[in-house]
Structures are given as structure tokens and as C-alpha cells.
Amino acid sequence: MNRALRVLAALWRLNIAEELQYRANFVASVFGTVFWIGTALLTLALFFRHTTLLGGWTYWEVVVLLGVFNALTGVIEAVLRPGIGQLASEVRSGRLDLVLSRPVDAQAFVSFRQLDVWRLTDVVLGLGLAGYALVRLGHVPSPLQVIAFAAALASAVVMVYAIWVALMSLAFWFVAVENLSVLFDAMYEGARYPVSAYPGALRFIFVYLLPIAWTTTIPASALTGRLGPEIGLAAVGVAVVAFALARMLWRQALKRYTGVSG
């Protein structure tokens, strides 16, 4: 474990050193994030011109959720997305051998080897937005609510990662698919709004099949006090299960890879 962390730290140090050469990207990244938060808020304002509640949520409650959504997007864009294109091409060309023969866990290595450090600003901006919305709500979360939120948010990160690993594993079956992350984007698009806003069938899918609801709706609910603090524990449980399933799928996928190359 300790060694894995040292490897990770070394990889990220290299990445950061490389990215620091392109400081204009930082400005572009912040500008892009602010622009997309702006369009999301405008979309929301448009909905709320014609209603006072969305799935039972007020405007500022949904903005809290949007802040969580944006913070998670930052994690995805900074840590997960940079590596996936590389994995697909490695599976296709057989260069994955070079990764598998390293004395580190292949799943961890493949998932975290690249870091787009500028996109971490999304995390800061997203949490800032959630904080601002809490002020507008006039809601001061109790310490217990903050703890539940932290647990739910950490679980959300794990859950997003689990979904992502499941997708990466698909690269072993559908090698020709370069745009696997599009599948994730399409799915994750649903996390922009509270699940209660969707018609019943869609809600069922988002809670139980593609656990998108757990990534934004649940942390936001924990923070605003819409759900009791014990939801934090439930979130941790779901995250552990999701992670274990994803890990199993990844193992299956790897077996398939070795099967192919002999």
C-alpha cells in the first residue's frame, strides 16, 4: 500500500511538472468551468420560471446538488478521463503487457497514472457553489450533517470510480470502441437533477441499476438535511458493494486479455 502511494505520488509529480508548462490551460479551464456552471444555472432558472419545485426541491437546493455535480465532474476530468483513451489503445495493440508486468496493481496504475491538475479547480468551484447555495438557503448544516455529507461525497467519488472501472473493463470486450467515456457522459448527464424529478421508471434505474442517484442526489440531501445523517452510512455501504463488483469485473476482463495474448 505504502509503495503504491509512492508510485502514485511520483507519477502525479511528473504530470504536474508537465502541466505547469501550460499555464494558459489553467485560465482556459477556469473560464470553461465558469461558463458551464453559468449555463447549468441558467437552465435551472429556466425550469424554475415555470415551477417552484423540481421533484420537491427548491431552486437553491438544486444548486447545492449542482455544486456537488461539478465537484465530481472535476474529479472525473482531472483523474479518470485522461487515462481511458490510453487504455483502449493499449488493449488493442497489446502494449498493456508492459503495464501488467509492473510490480504494482494494474487497476490502480491504469486508473490513476495521468492527472490533469487544472481540472481540480472544478472541485473547488463546485464546492464553493454548493456553499453559496447553502447560504442562500439560510441553512447552517449541523456537524452531523457535515459528516454525513463528507461520507456521502467520498462514497460518491468511489461510486463514480466503480462505474468508470466497469466501463474500462468493457474496453477488453469492445476493443474498437474508442469513445467508451461517451457512455459514461450520457449516463452521468442524468445526475444533474434530483432523481425525484424524473418519472418513476427512470428513477428506479438511477437508484438501483446505474447508481447515479448516489453520486449527487444523496450527498446534496445529506448536506441540506433532506435525508437523515444515517444516509451517509448507507452511501458508504453502497459504495463498497459497487467497488467490489467493479473490481470483480476488472479481474474478469483481465483474464480475458491474458486469454487472448496467449
Place this chain on the structure above:
Amino acid sequence: MIRTYAALIRNAWLVDLQYRAAIGLWLLWGITEPAIALGIWWAIAASGPIDGYARPDFARYFFALMLVNQLTIAWDSWYLDRWIREGDLNFRLARPLNPVHESIADNIAYKARSGGVILGLWLLVAAIWPAVRLPLDPTRWALTALAVLLSAAMRFFISFTTGLLAFWTTRASAIMELHAGVGLFLAGRVAPLALLPPALASVAGVLWFRGMISFPVEVLTGGVQGAAALQRGFTEQIVWLVLWFGAYRLAWNRGIRRYGAVGG
């Protein structure tokens, strides 16, 4: 020229055939955004129509939007950005044919396939869900075809021209994304233009965005009624198409001269 196009389209069709899975994924992405918008409006309209839009109206609007958007969307800015930055443009320039023709042929082949899939999906859904059924009115479908054709041409030249900005900047793709972000509202992707705040809707009226998606969609759903409204919409589309074609000619001529200068 017709034979050239036939060959180019055939070629593009066969190339696409190899990337069926990837195209399927992009299709999925094209479907989710309107589907989620529909889900939200469906919930909001539970207590009654909003500015004249009842639940089935929203369903028809967003299904029409999926189809129209798929038939008119153009990814060319992204390709050009890459071709120019990585030098793939060179061998295309060496051919005795302007690269724009190949791009047009690619678009025709791609849209014939993906639009067909969406139309098939729509028919399937319509078989079980009456809300999304449209009358089989030949005039309306003919007018829609014309509006879609004009929109596809305009969006192609917008995308191509923006891609050509890569001759001057490294952020051509980012500019196209900004354009898409603005289009969320002004082109009617998030909501029918009638539901926008009046100030925003009037901006959409003077720019090219209405002709991109909203107008063809509303022709199809019957939201645009009367000769005067139709005439206005088509005039807007033609004027903006001509202007964007002019912008494309300008950017191409200037850019190619500059590109040559850089490449030696």
C-alpha cells in the same frame, strides 16, 4: 461532380460501417440530453400546460429535436482543428478536390445512417406511446425536409468555418463548445423558444440559432403555422446560410495562404 460525390459518400458509408459501435455511442449521447430535458419538463407540466405546452407537446417537441439535431449536427470543427494542428490537412490539400467536398460527403453518409436509426426508434416508441405520434401530412414533412436541409447546410458551414480558426488559434474546438453552450438556449435544445424569457428569445430571433434547430423542429411538430411564419423562418435560414458560406470562403482563402506560409 455527381460521380465524385457518389464515390465519396459510398466510401464514407463503408468507413462508418467499421465504427458502428462508436456511432452507436454517439447516438446514445445525442438521445440522453433531450430525453433528460423531456423528463424534467414532463415533471413540471404535471399540473397543466406551460405557456401552451402540455405534456404530449413536450414529448413531440423533444422527439423531433432528437431527429433534427442528429440530422443537422456537424462535427467538422473538431476534425479540422485536428487536421490543421497535426498536419493531416496536407495530404487532403494534395488531392485535386477541395477537402470540403469530402467533409460534406462524410456528413451525408453519417446522417443517413444515424438519422435512420433515430427515425426507427421514434417509430418504435410511437407504436406504444401515442403522445409522440405525428400526423402523416405530406406538406408538413416536405417543409420539414427543406428546413432540415437548410439547417444542416448552415450548421455544416458554421462548424467548418469555426474549425478553420485553427489556422490562427489553438482553441478552435473550445470556441465551438462555447457556441454549443449558447445554442443550448438560443437554438431551443433545453426548451422550446416560446418558454425562454422574452429578452433571450429576441436574441435568438436576430441571430442564426433559431434556424439551427428550433425552426425545423417546430415545422415538424406543427408549432410554426401560417405562410407568414414559414416564410420568415425560411428567409432567416437562407440569409444566415449565405452569410456563413461567405465566412467559410473568407476563412478558407485567408487560412490556406497563411498555412502555406507556415509550412514553407
